[in-house]
Amino acid sequence: MSHDEKFKSGDEHLVYMANQIATFFTSQPEAERAAGVADHINKFWEPRMRGRLFEIIEMGGDGLSPLVLEASQTINRPKAA
Amino acid sequence: MCGTQERGTDKRFVEEIDYGTPAVRSDKTVTLTIDGQSVTVPEGTSIMRAAREAGIAVPKLCANDMVKSFGSCRLCLVEIEGKGGTPASCTTPAMDGISVNTQTDRLNTIRRGVMELYMSDHPEDCAACAAGDCEMANMAETVGLKQNRYGDEGANHLEPSPIGEHGVNFKELDVSNPYFAYDPSKCIVCSLCVRACEEQQGTFALTVEGRGFESRITAGMDEPFLQSECVSCGACVQACPTGALQEKSIIEMGMPDRSAVTTCAYCGVGCSFKAEMKGEEVVRMVPYKDGKANRGHSCVKGRFAYGYATHRDRILNPMIREKITDPWREVSWEEVYAHIGSEIGRIQKKYGRGSVGGITSSRCTNEETYLVQKLVRQVFGNNNVDTCARVCHSPTGYGLKTTFGTSAGTQDFDSVEHSDVVLVIGANPTDGHPVFASRLKKRLREGAKLIVLDPRRIDLVRTPHVEASYHLPLKPGTNVAVLTALAHVIVSEGLFDEAFIRERCDWDEFQDWASFVLQPENSPEAVEKMSGVSAELIRGAARLYATGGNGAIYYGLGVTEHSQGSTTVMAIANLAMATGNIGRPGVGVNPLRGQNNVQGSCDMGSFPHEMPGYRHISEDATRAIYESLWGVKLDNEPGLRIPNMLDAAVDGSFKALYVQGEDILQSDPNTHHVAAGLEAMECVIVHDLFLNETANYAHVFLPGSTFLEKDGTFTNAERRINRVRKVMEPKNGYADWEVTQDMARALGQNWNYTHPSEIMAEIAATTPSFAGVTYELLEKEGSVQWPCNEKAPTGTPVMHIDGFVRGKGKFVRTAYVATDEKVGPRFPLLLTTGRILSQYNVGAQTRRTENVVWHDEDLLEIHPFDAENRGIREGDWVKLKSRSGETSLRATITERVAPGVVYTTFHHPATQANVVTTEYSDWATNCPEYKVTAVQVSPSNGPTEWQEDYEEHARQSRRIVHVEAAE
Numbered sequence A: 001m002s003h004d005e006k007f008k009s010g011d012e013h014l015v016y017m018a019n020q021i022a023t024f025f026t027s028q029p030e031a032e033r034a035a036g037v038a039d040h041i042n043k044f045w046e047p048r049m050r051g052r053l054f055e056i057i058e059m060g061g062d063g064l065s066p067l068v069l070e071a072s073q074t075i076n077r078p079k080a081a
Numbered sequence B: 001m002c003g004t005q006e007r008g009t010d011k012r013f014v015e016e017i018d019y020g021t022p023a024v025r026s027d028k029t030v031t032l033t034i035d036g037q038s039v040t041v042p043e044g045t046s047i048m049r050a051a052r053e054a055g056i057a058v059p060k061l062c063a064n065d066m067v068k069s070f071g072s073c074r075l076c077l078v079e080i081e082g083k084g085g086t087p088a089s090c091t092t093p094a095m096d097g098i099s100v101n102t103q104t105d106r107l108n109t110i111r112r113g114v115m116e117l118y119m120s121d122h123p124e125d126c127a128a129c130a131a132g133d134c135e136m137a138n139m140a141e142t143v144g145l146k147q148n149r150y151g152d153e154g155a156n157h158l159e160p161s162p163i164g165e166h167g168v169n170f171k172e173l174d175v176s177n178p179y180f181a182y183d184p185s186k187c188i189v190c191s192l193c194v195r196a197c198e199e200q201q202g203t204f205a206l207t208v209e210g211r212g213f214e215s216r217i218t219a220g221m222d223e224p225f226l227q228s229e230c231v232s233c234g235a236c237v238q239a240c241p242t243g244a245l246q247e248k249s250i251i252e253m254g255m256p257d258r259s260a261v262t263t264c265a266y267c268g269v270g271c272s273f274k275a276e277m278k279g280e281e282v283v284r285m286v287p288y289k290d291g292k293a294n295r296g297h298s299c300v301k302g303r304f305a306y307g308y309a310t311h312r313d314r315i316l317n318p319m320i321r322e323k324i325t326d327p328w329r330e331v332s333w334e335e336v337y338a339h340i341g342s343e344i345g346r347i348q349k350k351y352g353r354g355s356v357g358g359i360t361s362s363r364c365t366n367e368e369t370y371l372v373q374k375l376v377r378q379v380f381g382n383n384n385v386d387t388c389a390r391v392c393h394s395p396t397g398y399g400l401k402t403t404f405g406t407s408a409g410t411q412d413f414d415s416v417e418h419s420d421v422v423l424v425i426g427a428n429p430t431d432g433h434p435v436f437a438s439r440l441k442k443r444l445r446e447g448a449k450l451i452v453l454d455p456r457r458i459d460l461v462r463t464p465h466v467e468a469s470y471h472l473p474l475k476p477g478t479n480v481a482v483l484t485a486l487a488h489v490i491v492s493e494g495l496f497d498e499a500f501i502r503e504r505c506d507w508d509e510f511q512d513w514a515s516f517v518l519q520p521e522n523s524p525e526a527v528e529k530m531s532g533v534s535a536e537l538i539r540g541a542a543r544l545y546a547t548g549g550n551g552a553i554y555y556g557l558g559v560t561e562h563s564q565g566s567t568t569v570m571a572i573a574n575l576a577m578a579t580g581n582i583g584r585p586g587v588g589v590n591p592l593r594g595q596n597n598v599q600g601s602c603d604m605g606s607f608p609h610e611m612p613g614y615r616h617i618s619e620d621a622t623r624a625i626y627e628s629l630w631g632v633k634l635d636n637e638p639g640l641r642i643p644n645m646l647d648a649a650v651d652g653s654f655k656a657l658y659v660q661g662e663d664i665l666q667s668d669p670n671t672h673h674v675a676a677g678l679e680a681m682e683c684v685i686v687h688d689l690f691l692n693e694t695a696n697y698a699h700v701f702l703p704g705s706t707f708l709e710k711d712g713t714f715t716n717a718e719r720r721i722n723r724v725r726k727v728m729e730p731k732n733g734y735a736d737w738e739v740t741q742d743m744a745r746a747l748g749q750n751w752n753y754t755h756p757s758e759i760m761a762e763i764a765a766t767t768p769s770f771a772g773v774t775y776e777l778l779e780k781e782g783s784v785q786w787p788c789n790e791k792a793p794t795g796t797p798v799m800h801i802d803g804f805v806r807g808k809g810k811f812v813r814t815a816y817v818a819t820d821e822k823v824g825p826r827f828p829l830l831l832t833t834g835r836i837l838s839q840y841n842v843g844a845q846t847r848r849t850e851n852v853v854w855h856d857e858d859l860l861e862i863h864p865f866d867a868e869n870r871g872i873r874e875g876d877w878v879k880l881k882s883r884s885g886e887t888s889l890r891a892t893i894t895e896r897v898a899p900g901v902v903y904t905t906f907h908h909p910a911t912q913a914n915v916v917t918t919e920y921s922d923w924a925t926n927c928p929e930y931k932v933t934a935v936q937v938s939p940s941n942g943p944t945e946w947q948e949d950y951e952e953h954a955r956q957s958r959r960i961v962h963v964e965a966a967e
Ligand code: SF4
Pocket: B193, B196, B197, B201, B203, B204, B205, B206, B219, B229, B230, B231, B232, B233, B234, B235, B236, B237
């Protein structure tokens, strides 16, 4: 990453945060990885953020780590507002 | 002076007894007779203390129960039957079977003689004597001294009269300290102040200068107090039995007419004080000996820096404006509530229920915080509530909950008295938590060992009579690597506590973790390369912590404010579990909390995913408790955290925010981002004492009240629930909890609390860990540590005694991930931030007190090597630039920081250090990465354009149009 960018825009930041979570769980025992990511996002992400995550995934999931994509199977889809 | 003074049973004053010498801990007791009464005391107790416990006050001048006795004044003499002489009762231990007389003719004659000599050298016009604040006058009366045969002729220390020869030893009054004065002419060289400074405070600033009659107390190298190493804790002033060391406020205002016990509103130590009042004014704050957090000690902030409460900048009327470029318009309380009611209603209708939220304060009481989250959950109907703990200790919550099962420190402060090895990580206790630091230093002087993990050589590494066995000056951002390397050593050398782990933890998880830490990339040699700490130091520190006896860990924001903050907390928990250092006095894992009520605000459900007592919002049973009490359906989805709120505001879906007692613009990272978020909102409501920086972006201002003006509770870093007592009427008219209540009413909920104790009753009724807490219990016990319930009716000093709250302790793999904030050619230095003793957080309070004499601006610490490379000299203005922004401040050159590292504080808004910090944050909690920013430093001429623009913007947005004064 270059060093002179200003802070990240909304989507970029969301992808970045999801990947940070995935990075942590990547180091955990195999069986806990995807489940750990999904559980963490379900517990701490407000529905708007999860909704946007799914939209990003549907658009191809650019930049998302494979573990986030795997975890998305069990991330709760927000109820329609 | 005289914490020692007793005011008998006068109900207006809090009664405190001075036992003359400190309590002694011993399993054996002795029984003796004093003035015909039989007394039993622990072995080693002085005769003076034994007598006082039996209700007999032996006259004394040079002893009090906070410091070791010295035996110099000869006023406390007693007779022991069958023994010759008249031993000093303060230095003579009570022995089994002896019979002591404290009142005989012989003793009275000697005592009168002693007092007569003292009084001959004591100014006749001593203001303290007249005020009743001088122990000399008291003692003279006690021993029945009526006349002074010596007069004040001859050599003495009194002020010279124009004609006479007196006062050959006269020394000038020292008024350099803003809060207390030293008048050498009243000093009797009892050395109580010297002992207080050494034993209680641990600063060693005072000495006895000269010999015999000429001797006097001096600060530092015979300097004015302000120039000496004195940290203005006030312990010496408290100890002084004469008016030699005295609060200036007493000199100016005279003696108080009542007092009440309350809790300091500055830091997470949560010291208890007696607020001594005269009418509606505070005369002084005196540390309270029965306060279980501070045991009669204090620091400069709580003791002296309360002047902000009456500062002229305080806003006392509600105000409204349509646009943030308009001047403020003062309005009535009715009008402001009507306005809030219609704005929140309008915004929720237009943008949805989730478009509004609130921020609770770590400076307000538990009761107030509880009401703000209730307002958001019950009245706003969402979970968009967060607190400034987000930016400091949210990783503690996540990390300790995951590993131990609950989000809190494991010990009480007394625990440190039983520690043998203390590991301080990313904390600077002498500045951030001074009273705890004094207790820690005391233990270290008694022989406990110290390990410090910090990029800076903090004061604790070497202070008088304390020297760290190991200082690991790691590169900012490498905590996890170093902690995992410590674990590597402990596991590879077999230093772990297998019995403890098998009994308390999951053995399979331990083995998984052990094989992880043994991987070669976690070895000290591998970690040396990235952390800059030699493998030898890592090995030595690990061995000492694992094998040195009771090992206790204390950590601060240097642990949490990183992109791996939560991982670091778990790495710390792993170490404690692996070595069996959990579940008894002297050990444990202890976060040093920044603000006074960070613990409480977290406990009270301030996080968007948690109800009070750390219960996840998705738990149906928990929601059901509140739903039936509050009569609404609660949202089962987590709400937005502060940074997410700001993102959502920029995206257009978040429009209104109620901020109680916080200044997010100044305390949150990346000021530009915060400002952009606030600017995008339609209704920002700030509830504070002052027009803070966030208020520059607000549409509604609600005046707040100080801790002196309300009842309630604060919970300190030891989970201790302390009472806050109202000692004066709110200058703005209403305590903060009343304002929140009126907002809820304006929004259609019929809240009806008449006193904070009723709010606590609701908290207790709905939160299992608080089930036993009532104001009556707090009255009786002074304070209690949660959990406080049926199982622990008077609270829980040490947690996880027979097992972890979550059942089995959980070992978690903690892989080191380097932060993305990396140095490179454009930003070659690492900036880390912190705080100093005399200022507090963003400084809104302390900057409005005399404390500014110690810190009138933020300085950038830079190593001589880096400074020279850049042509920077001491005191030069420098530009500090990161990829987020730039600011200017003055540089100071010091070897406290390593080459490649720079350091500053963030107490002054003009500096705007957070213009420079980035939006990187902890992976689990979004706690910002304040402790690592890649920067460049270069010479500059003064403030940046942005700083000047900002000053102008701030000035513009603080304009107020006052309403016509009502006739
Ligand atoms: S105020 Fe505190 S630090 Fe200063 S001389 Fe007195 S005891 Fe020592």
